[in-house]
Amino acid sequence: MCRSIKTLRPPYTEDVTEEDVRAAALQFVRKISGFRAPAAHNAEAFDRAVESITQASEELLSSLQVRGAR
Template identity: 90%
Template sequence: MCRSIKTLRPPYTETVTEEDVRAAALQFVRKISGFRAPAAHNAEAFDRAVEAITRASEELLGALEVRGSR
């Protein structure tokens, strides 16, 4: 997997910004697509994937329960 994607949940990271989540989503899409920057004809699909993964990641992080955090 992408070594540059950091864990975004406590206790590994206390505060996570929208930019952190989007950066991780972008790295993921780059990895699975094989494109650092897509060609113009693939840009819309690439951007949609980044947004979808960002939303899914935010949903996941919001739903996780970390033991001992209460």
């Protein structure tokens, strides 16, 4: 779907920052909304979606248990 979104969990990457997660969320919202940058009247909804997806992604990544991880 979004080829520029990278896998953010071990063992694919070890040093994931909040900026990495937010960038992936932004790419996702851009893809599903069809807007690279929304018009002013859609900016609040766009930004809210990015923040919600960022938070959900951080929760997911912190909850995952990777087999073989120590």
